Each structure stands twice: as structure tokens, then as C-alpha cells.
Amino acid sequence: MTKTNQKYDAVALFSAGLDSLLAAKVIMAQGLSVKCLHFTSPFFGKPDKVAHWRDIYGLDIEAVDIGDAYVKMMLAGPKYGFGKYFNPCVDCKIIMLSHARRMMEHYGAKFIITGEVIGQRPMSQRRDAMNSVRNESETKDILLRPLCAKRLDPTPMEESGLVDRERLHGIGGRGRNDQLAMAKEFGITEIPTPGGGCLLTEPASARRYGPVFEHIDNPSANDFHLANSGRQLWAGTHWLSMGRNEASNNALTRLARKDDLLFDVQDFPGPLGLGRQIGDDWPDSAVAEAAALVASYSPKAVKSAEPVIVIVTHKGAQRTVTVEPSRTPSMGWAETTWNDSKPTRNRMDTQDR
Ligand code: SF4
Structure with a gap:
């Protein structure tokens, strides 16, 4: 973890996919400061690209290696099981959010944001799986999903007025049109390709x-x-x-x-x-x-x-x-x-x- 005196309103899970990028932008557009955490392991993450992303997206990003903890989670047998290959997507989200929760104090953050979109991914972004992720990571009152917030119950951050619910979104499903329109509004010209390049989901790597x-x-x-x-x-x-x-x-x-x-x-x-x-x-x-x-x-x-x-x-x-x-x-x-x-x-x- 970098030494910092700077305090932030929120920490964000930043995979470098379009959704996580937009989620950070949506919150920053409300005048709130966001520290983006790019988690890395042998299976995902590109720490060598962080400097480039900082430049082109104007985000404050830090790479955080969770490799050994991640391997331990896999060895213990992921509670919510694997997807098609070696991808334990629900447990993966839980471990990342738990880690982000523990890092909040260091950054003075009051809440965590993710780029999750309800219904977008069959394993980890169904409503029940999203609830399990929130509960198991103990982030019930501090987790905000800006891209689909209007499809979910208001969070304490919205109820207190810290975040303006009206300026959040209600995206759902697998399409990308809403996200591409938002990217245009934010002036994002380098659009990340769909799929985060997670090796656990690819048979050629998983084998x-x-x-x-x-x-x-x-x-x-x-x-x-x-x-x-x-x-x-x-x-x-x-x-x-x-x-x-x-x-x-x-x-x-x-x-x-x-x-x-x-x-x-x-x-x-x-x-x-x-x-x-x-x-x-x-x-x-x-x-x-x-x-x-x-x-x-x-x-x-x-x-x-x-x-x-x-x-x-x-x-x-x-x-x-x-x-x-x-x-x-x-x-x-x-x-x-x-x-x-x-x-x-x-x-x-x-x-x-
Ligand atoms: S695809 Fe990979 S990085 Fe994404 S949630 Fe699943 S296991 Fe985690």
C-alpha cells in the first residue's frame, strides 16, 4: 500500500474494464474523490498498465497484489463454486471487496464502489449473487453500485445525501449501449474491450x-x-x-x-x-x-x-x-x-x- 496523507471519499474496484471505469467517473462527476484499486494476482490484473490508465483516464489508481490470499481462497474451495473453468467469480468479488473494505481506513474512504451491473454476468451479477457478495464481504452499508443503483434499494450514502441518487444509473442486462453512450459523455476515447482478460475463464490458461x-x-x-x-x-x-x-x-x-x-x-x-x-x-x-x-x-x-x-x-x-x-x-x-x-x-x- 502506498503511503498517503491524501483522503478520499470512496475506494473503487477498478478492473480496467469499461464498467469499473464508468463507475468511478460517475462518482467523481459528483465532486467526490475516488481511489481506484486494481487488484492483481497470477490470474488477472495488469500492474504494468496502471501508469498508462492514470494518464488516459485521469484516475488515481493503485495496483494491489492479492495473489497469495487469492490462491488460499481457491485451495480452501470457493464457497460459491467455480464457473465453467477455474473462475470462482462470486468468491472473487467477495475477496476483492473484503480487501477494499480493509483498505478504506487507510484512504479515509467512507464507501466502496464497483462497476457491477445487475444481470450482466450469469454467475456473479445476478441479484442473489450480488446480495451474497455484499453480505459476505461485510460491506452492506458501504457498498454503492453506481451503474445500477436505481434498480437497487437506496444505500446509506444516498440517504444521507453524500451521493445524489438522481445522478446514478439504472442499467441492467448484458448490452453495452448505455455504457458506450456514457463513455462518450465522459469523453473517454480509449474504450476498454469487453472481458477483463481473466485467465481463470480461459481453457488455454486454466488447463x-x-x-x-x-x-x-x-x-x-x-x-x-x-x-x-x-x-x-x-x-x-x-x-x-x-x-x-x-x-x-x-x-x-x-x-x-x-x-x-x-x-x-x-x-x-x-x-x-x-x-x-x-x-x-x-x-x-x-x-x-x-x-x-x-x-x-x-x-x-x-x-x-x-x-x-x-x-x-x-x-x-x-x-x-x-x-x-x-x-x-x-x-x-x-x-x-x-x-x-x-x-x-x-x-x-x-x-x-
Ligand atoms: S472473471 Fe475472473 S476476475 Fe472476474 S470475477 Fe470471475 S474470477 Fe474474478
Whole structure:
């Protein structure tokens, strides 16, 4: 949390989607000050874009990392269950609002706003789900939803005159026309695209999370950041990540922990490999197979048609292994599909709460 002496009237959940942007603007148009909180985790949030959004939208935004708390919530089994993939949308809103509530005092805020629109999303924006979110996050008297407020009972903020109910809105349903008209009125020219890019709702990303939940007793946010990075191969509890390009190689370097194994092909350009050991140290045979796999993604190493040397770094010490580049090792390394991850999601969805 940034140090601040500045006080605000409200804090806002700011996903950077159009609705959350408009909700902040509607309240600011009443002369009230708003601190926008952009929550981040391995699954959502773009902290590197906050400065750009501040500039183009004229909002006071802070990125807040809730990754580890979020992973714990998932592990405990979300009370309101998962959506189609690994998205626990109702519990997600609850955890964000609870967090915002705890941050209010720091910002001197009197209430919280969200960009929720009743009926817009099947899981988390039905009236009953919105009531559960409000009650479970203990924000009953301090939560204002400016875009659909006129479809809801007046809040204490409206009753006290702090917020003018007449200047709030009564939007409902899945259309975007009302929001686009409002964006025009506010002079917003860079309109965010619908859908916040939450990786938990995308099968191509969600498929990466099943084995992490399945094989690691207490996974951390770092584990899921790793699962997002580059190519992911699993052989039982052996987990190998490989960069696909410079960005994912850099991500692996950043995420590496001391007890990880790092694989780097000597003399040829190629991906960085990161073996995350779950439980016991890998046997030499697994290290050699992983080295052969990493080498197989170096086209020049493969083209050399010679055994290649792979440097393996572990706990600060280096050794070399000489391998034939190979994608057909015996341990059965493979990328997981959503169908592989689904049973884990279903088990977590029904575990005792
Ligand atoms: S889509 Fe993702 S970020 Fe949005 S409410 Fe659902 S889980 Fe949370």
C-alpha cells in the first residue's frame, strides 16, 4: 500500500474494464474523490498498465497484489463454486471487496464502489449473487453500485445525501449501449474491450492450473505465475517449464527459486528450462530427460546432429549433462489439456467447506 496523507471519499474496484471505469467517473462527476484499486494476482490484473490508465483516464489508481490470499481462497474451495473453468467469480468479488473494505481506513474512504451491473454476468451479477457478495464481504452499508443503483434499494450514502441518487444509473442486462453512450459523455476515447482478460475463464490458461493444484500441497502465487510462463510439461509430479521467447525466458529467470533446476543449452541458442521439484530432488534420469527436452527446442542444437551439453544449475552450483536432443523421453512428459485439469477443478468445487 502506498503511503498517503491524501483522503478520499470512496475506494473503487477498478478492473480496467469499461464498467469499473464508468463507475468511478460517475462518482467523481459528483465532486467526490475516488481511489481506484486494481487488484492483481497470477490470474488477472495488469500492474504494468496502471501508469498508462492514470494518464488516459485521469484516475488515481493503485495496483494491489492479492495473489497469495487469492490462491488460499481457491485451495480452501470457493464457497460459491467455480464457473465453467477455474473462475470462482462470486468468491472473487467477495475477496476483492473484503480487501477494499480493509483498505478504506487507510484512504479515509467512507464507501466502496464497483462497476457491477445487475444481470450482466450469469454467475456473479445476478441479484442473489450480488446480495451474497455484499453480505459476505461485510460491506452492506458501504457498498454503492453506481451503474445500477436505481434498480437497487437506496444505500446509506444516498440517504444521507453524500451521493445524489438522481445522478446514478439504472442499467441492467448484458448490452453495452448505455455504457458506450456514457463513455462518450465522459469523453473517454480509449474504450476498454469487453472481458477483463481473466485467465481463470480461459481453457488455454486454466488447463495449466490443474496439475499445480493437484501435485503441490500449498501452492503459492509464484507457482501459478510459473504455470503462466512459456511451455509447461508434466511427468507425474515432475514439472518442467520452458521459455518460448525472450519474454518467457526472462519470466522464468525472475520466478526461479533456489531449489529449482535451471537448464541452459551450451553453445546454442535455445529456451531456458526450469524444473520445479515437488518433494524429493529429481533423480539423474529425470534431470537428463529434462535436459534432452530443453535441447530439443533449440533448432540449432537439433540441426547439429551431435550430443549437446546442457548446463544444469541447482542451489547455486552448476554441472553439465551431455544429451541427445529428444522429445520422446520415457517418463511421458506432456502438456496438460483442460480435460486433464477438469477432475481437479471438480474435486475442489465439491470439497468440504
Ligand atoms: S472473471 Fe475472473 S476476475 Fe472476474 S470475477 Fe470471475 S474470477 Fe474474478
